[in-house]
Amino acid sequence: METRNKHSAYGQALGYIYQFDRATYRLLSSSISVVAVGIEHVDDVSVHFEDGQTIREQDKLTTVAKYSPLSDKSIALWKTLHIWAEEFGANPSLMDITEFHLITNGKVSDESIASRLGRATEMEDCIKIAEELTSKANNLRENLAGYGKTISNLSIESLARIISRIFVFDNVSPKFGGDLAAIQSLRYFSDIEKISIFDQACGWVKRKIMYLVENNLPLTIIKEDFDREVRALIRRIKVAPLTSLIVSPVLDPNLQDFEVAGFVEQLDWIESDETLIREAIIHYIQARDTRIKWTDGDVVSEESLDMYFEDLISRWRRVQRQTARRSWATLEIQGQECLDATLSEDTILDGEPMPKAISCGNFHVLADFTPNKQPTIGWHPKFMELASKKKR
Numbered sequence: 001m002e003t004r005n006k007h008s009a010y011g012q013a014l015g016y017i018y019q020f021d022r023a024t025y026r027l028l029s030s031s032i033s034v035v036a037v038g039i040e041h042v043d044d045v046s047v048h049f050e051d052g053q054t055i056r057e058q059d060k061l062t063t064v065a066k067y068s069p070l071s072d073k074s075i076a077l078w079k080t081l082h083i084w085a086e087e088f089g090a091n092p093s094l095m096d097i098t099e100f101h102l103i104t105n106g107k108v109s110d111e112s113i114a115s116r117l118g119r120a121t122e123m124e125d126c127i128k129i130a131e132e133l134t135s136k137a138n139n140l141r142e143n144l145a146g147y148g149k150t151i152s153n154l155s156i157e158s159l160a161r162i163i164s165r166i167f168v169f170d171n172v173s174p175k176f177g178g179d180l181a182a183i184q185s186l187r188y189f190s191d192i193e194k195i196s197i198f199d200q201a202c203g204w205v206k207r208k209i210m211y212l213v214e215n216n217l218p219l220t221i222i223k224e225d226f227d228r229e230v231r232a233l234i235r236r237i238k239v240a241p242l243t244s245l246i247v248s249p250v251l252d253p254n255l256q257d258f259e260v261a262g263f264v265e266q267l268d269w270i271e272s273d274e275t276l277i278r279e280a281i282i283h284y285i286q287a288r289d290t291r292i293k294w295t296d297g298d299v300v301s302e303e304s305l306d307m308y309f310e311d312l313i314s315r316w317r318r319v320q321r322q323t324a325r326r327s328w329a330t331l332e333i334q335g336q337e338c339l340d341a342t343l344s345e346d347t348i349l350d351g352e353p354m355p356k357a358i359s360c361g362n363f364h365v366l367a368d369f370t371p372n373k374q375p376t377i378g379w380h381p382k383f384m385e386l387a388s389k390k391k392r
Helices: 002-029 075-090 092-096 113-119 123-137 142-152 156-163 191-214 223-239 262-269 274-296 302-324 331-343 356-367 383-391
Strands: 034-039 045-049 054-060 098-104 166-169 220-222
Touching: 002 034, 002 045, 002 054, 002 191, 002 223, 034 223, 054 075, 075 092, 075 098, 075 142, 075 156, 092 098, 092 156, 098 113, 113 123, 113 166, 123 142, 123 156, 191 220, 191 223, 220 223, 262 274, 262 331, 262 356, 262 383, 274 302, 274 356, 302 331, 302 356, 331 356
Parallel strands: 054 098, 098 166
Antiparallel strands: 034 045, 034 220, 045 054
16 A cells, blocks of 8 residues: 555656646747747646646556556546536536647547547547547446536537547657647757757746735746747857756765765865865766766867866866965875865866866866775875775
8 A cells, every 4th residue: 555655656756747848848949929828727737828828638647558548448538528527517618719639648549538539630530539428327336426417517519619628649658748830930940959948948838826825816827938048048058058957966865875985085084074074076067967968969079078087187287386385284184275275166168167166066076086096186195095905
C-alpha cells in the first residue's frame, strides 16, 4: 500500500509539471489573438482569445513507454468526457465558443474511441460515436459508473455536439509540452538556446502561478506579461549567451556524496567550516553541470575552456605568490587567505564575465584530485605533499 501511494504521488507530481510545460508551450506558440493562458482555471490548461473563444485542455501523462492512458475503458478518457459533459450541462452556450483538446504524451490507437473522437468532423460521424458512448456508458465497471451516468444523461444530439468540438493529440513531448522546433518565435535559436528560453520561461510561469495562488487571484497568465518576460530572456541570450545557459544551483546536495572528494579534503586541510564546504559543493556541481551543458550544446569549444582554465591557474599562482610573501600564524591560516583571495577573482570566458558561483566552482574543479590524478591548484601551502600522502 505504501509503494502504491508513493507511486501515485509521483505520478501526480509529474502530471502537474506537464501542465506547467503545456501552459508554457501554449504561451510561446500562441498568436497575437491570445490574451491569457490558465492553469487549473477552467481546465487543466485553458487558452483565452480576445474574441471570447477558448480552448479547454485536459492533459494525460503516462510514464510507461508505449502505454496509452486513453484506452476505451480508461479512467482518463471517461473522466475527461464526464468533465466536459458537466460543463455543457451547466452552460450549453459553451459549444459556440469552446474547443476541447485532449492531450497525451502516449500513443492513441487508431481504432480507439479517443482517436475516433478526435477525427470526427461530420455530424453523422459524431452521432455514431455518441450512440456508441451512450451504450458503453451503461455498462462500465463500478469505478467508472458515475462518469458514465453523466454521459448517458445527455441526449445523443447534445453529446454529438460536444464530440464535434473535441480534438485529440497524442505523442506530445513530455519534456517541453510539445516540439520546441515547431515554435516559430524560437526558430532562429540553437537547440540549447531554445531549451534555456523554455526552462526559464516555465520557471517564471510557476512563480507567477504561485503568486496568484497566494493572493487568491485567478490562475491565468496574461500573454502580454509573459511576452515581456520572454523578450527580456531573449535579449539576455543575445547579449550574454553563456551566462543565460547556466544550470540552476542544486541547493540541497547530498553532502555525503562528496565527503571523500579531493576538493573537499583540500578545504579540510585549511580547517574550513561546514558552511563554506557546503557552498563549495554547490558551486562545484553547478560549474560542472554547466560546462557539460555548454560543451554538449557546442556553445563553448574545448579550446576556449582550456584557455579559461589556464587563466584560472594563472590567477591562483599570482595569489599563491602574494600570500607566500607574508607571515602567517599557521599554514592553515595562510591557506585560508589563499582560498579567499583566489575565489574573489573575477573571471572571463569567451569575452563574458562569469558569475561568481561559476568562477568559484571551476576553481574547486581544479583543486579536485583522485588517487590517479593530482590536484592542479591548492590552498594549503603543502597541498601537493598532503595529496600524495592521501594516495598512499
